[in-house]
Amino acid sequence: MSDIPPILKGVFAAALTPLTADLAPDHGLMARHSRWLLNNGCDGLAVLGTTGEANSFSVDERIAIIENLVEAGIPAGVLMPGTGCCALSDSVALTRRAVELGVGGVLMLPPFYYKNVSDDGLFASYAEVIERVGDARLRIYLYHFPQMSATPISEALIARLRQSYPDTVVGMKDSSGDLDNMINMARAFPGFAVLSGWDDLLLPLLKAGGAGCITAVANVACSLAAEVYAGWQDGGADDAHQRLVSVRNVISQYPLSAALKEIMAHHTGDEAWRTVRPPLVKLDAAKAAALFDQLTATGYMLPEAA
Amino acid sequence: MSDIPPILKGVFAAALTPLTADLAPDHGLMARHSRWLLNNGCDGLAVLGTTGEANSFSVDERIAIIENLVEAGIPAGVLMPGTGCCALSDSVALTRRAVELGVGGVLMLPPFYYKNVSDDGLFASYAEVIERVGDARLRIYLYHFPQMSATPISEALIARLRQSYPDTVVGMKDSSGDLDNMINMARAFPGFAVLSGWDDLLLPLLKAGGAGCITAVANVACSLAAEVYAGWQDGGADDAHQRLVSVRNVISQYPLSAALKEIMAHHTGDEAWRTVRPPLVKLDAAKAAALFDQLTATGYMLPEAA
Numbered sequence: 001m002s003d004i005p006p007i008l009k010g011v012f013a014a015a016l017t018p019l020t021a022d023l024a025p026d027h028g029l030m031a032r033h034s035r036w037l038l039n040n041g042c043d044g045l046a047v048l049g050t051t052g053e054a055n056s057f058s059v060d061e062r063i064a065i066i067e068n069l070v071e072a073g074i075p076a077g078v079l080m081p082g083t084g085c086c087a088l089s090d091s092v093a094l095t096r097r098a099v100e101l102g103v104g105g106v107l108m109l110p111p112f113y114y115k116n117v118s119d120d121g122l123f124a125s126y127a128e129v130i131e132r133v134g135d136a137r138l139r140i141y142l143y144h145f146p147q148m149s150a151t152p153i154s155e156a157l158i159a160r161l162r163q164s165y166p167d168t169v170v171g172m173k174d175s176s177g178d179l180d181n182m183i184n185m186a187r188a189f190p191g192f193a194v195l196s197g198w199d200d201l202l203l204p205l206l207k208a209g210g211a212g213c214i215t216a217v218a219n220v221a222c223s224l225a226a227e228v229y230a231g232w233q234d235g236g237a238d239d240a241h242q243r244l245v246s247v248r249n250v251i252s253q254y255p256l257s258a259a260l261k262e263i264m265a266h267h268t269g270d271e272a273w274r275t276v277r278p279p280l281v282k283l284d285a286a287k288a289a290a291l292f293d294q295l296t297a298t299g300y301m302l303p304e305a306a
Numbered sequence: 307m308s309d310i311p312p313i314l315k316g317v318f319a320a321a322l323t324p325l326t327a328d329l330a331p332d333h334g335l336m337a338r339h340s341r342w343l344l345n346n347g348c349d350g351l352a353v354l355g356t357t358g359e360a361n362s363f364s365v366d367e368r369i370a371i372i373e374n375l376v377e378a379g380i381p382a383g384v385l386m387p388g389t390g391c392c393a394l395s396d397s398v399a400l401t402r403r404a405v406e407l408g409v410g411g412v413l414m415l416p417p418f419y420y421k422n423v424s425d426d427g428l429f430a431s432y433a434e435v436i437e438r439v440g441d442a443r444l445r446i447y448l449y450h451f452p453q454m455s456a457t458p459i460s461e462a463l464i465a466r467l468r469q470s471y472p473d474t475v476v477g478m479k480d481s482s483g484d485l486d487n488m489i490n491m492a493r494a495f496p497g498f499a500v501l502s503g504w505d506d507l508l509l510p511l512l513k514a515g516g517a518g519c520i521t522a523v524a525n526v527a528c529s530l531a532a533e534v535y536a537g538w539q540d541g542g543a544d545d546a547h548q549r550l551v552s553v554r555n556v557i558s559q560y561p562l563s564a565a566l567k568e569i570m571a572h573h574t575g576d577e578a579w580r581t582v583r584p585p586l587v588k589l590d591a592a593k594a595a596a597l598f599d600q601l602t603a604t605g606y607m608l609p610e611a612a
Binding site: 023050055056057058059060061086087088089090093110111112113114115117118120121122124125128147148149150151277278279280281 | 423
């Protein structure tokens with residue numbers, strides 16, 4: 001089939017989900033932010049990930065977010081929405097709809113409520129989703145984020161999934177911060193796209209055979225991450241890398257979604273940006289002030305607001 | 307309003323959810339199991355908890371499970387379904403429908419994806435659900451299970467919720483296994499119903515002012531737990547307590563939902579009972595044999611199958 005998406009690579013923002021005062025997704029602002037990211041260095045958008053507060057939204061709300069982006073003219077092929085839920089039936093419904101809409105891939109958390117589940121159980125979870133969706137266009141990027149999901153994706157599990165579904169399980173986002181793991185997975189599985197969840201590991205991972213990054217900080221440092229990616233191809237990324245690291249080192253001291261929304265509110269002048277859905281909370285004024293002081297000290301300027 | 311449910315107490319089973327071969331909830335078998343539990347010592351049924359694999363089902367599937375129980379003649383007032391989801395909108399939809407159906411209470415997990423969330427964020431989560439459901443019949447039992455949710459319910463959070471919603475936040479299930487915490491919460495909040503998630507702590511908690519238990523093991527040891535509860539009221543529960551502890555000590559060595567479903571399959575002769583939804587897996591034959599050997603050694607006999 002000609003509409004099977006290519007394997008994704010490059011710089012992806014784990015896009016924020018702006019909200020209305022009533023805590024509903026603000027589809028208009030989300031489309032505007034998405035366009036701004038794509039115009040300022042992002043190759044694609046990993047919407048509805050951890051940073052996008054995906055697990056705070058129902059499946060219907062998540063589907064509406066993807067539909068609205070596509071209707072607003074964002075090319076579906078650059079989207080890599082998160083579709084891994086605790087409930088098998090939720091993961092199937094959300095993944096199926098995302099594929100129907102033509103997304104470039106899906107980023108799939110393992111079911112994350114039960115702890116210490118076996119690789120047999122995780123394999124069965126992914127296999128059931130793949131079989132039930134039953135669509136050759138489905139491209140899954142596994143989401144390894146043990147600090148949040150408490151459910152690591154082991155090398156043995158990837159091997160089993162690659163063996164059974166080589167054209168479907170095509171990559172992973174590694175948010176563990178463990179560069180050795182990322183490099184090992186890239187080497188163990190040729191053609192398997194490993195994307196770093198940490199900005200500071202983008203360059204070292206690219207040098208070792210990785211495919212790119214999917215990060216929270218790219219919501220505001222998209223142009224810097226793109227500079228690293230382009231510079232790596234041209235052999236001169238070290239300066240951009242250092243600047244990206246300095247921005248990341250500031251922002252990562254704060255709760256990510258709240259800090260990034262604070263920066264977007266400041267950058268766009270739109271206070272609505274500050275709203276997060278519980279259980280997350282806004283940055284308080286003192287923390288926000290400290291964040292901006294530190295960020296200013298890095299010398300980084302965000303690209304012009306959309 | 308006369309239909310505000312009383313504060314619940316006594317022995318509750320964290321009821322299993324039997325499945326069809328296609329991994330869908332088996333509503334007929336669920337109703338039969340529920341009747342058997344109520345006929346054999348359970349005061350109520352905490353359906354759709356951790357043991358009932360609730361987080362493996364969509365909100366629609368969970369609503370259908372509660373509706374089918376009520377339609378099958380299980381009194382809604384004895385039901386305490388789990389309704390706490392990661393997504394605010396899911397928790398609201400599920401809780402609202404449960405209250406409409408007249409349940410005796412709901413057992414509410416905190417949103418459990420994000421880690422290290424603040425009490426401010428958890429308070430906001432519960433408050434939004436309570437305000438959006440907006441129904442005086444809502445009775446919430448907080449679900450404290452840090453080993454699984456990684457999101458503990460602190461004394462300070464309970465105090466804030468009790469102050470703002472004294473007629474709604476009326477109790478908690480404590481699955482931490484920490485008897486001191488259970489006793490402290492029962493003493494700190496007079497009238498607040500503390501229910502143990504551990505069978506072996508039922509009697510000590512009752513003696514210290516607790517309200518009862520909600521346990522997985524009660525799916526098969528309901529009559530023993532009821533004997534403890536009745537014996538405590540009459541001052542002679544020690545023998546039943548020892549027998550309950552011996553059964554619990556066997557079963558708790560195995561993955562709970564799978565082990566309990568294995569026991570129900572054996573007890574009823576219905577192999578369908580063995581099915582679990584991924585990421586859980588069935589017990590393998592060797593583990594099942596070891597479980598039955600150990601269980602037989604305790605001398606415990608399950609009440610006659612329904």
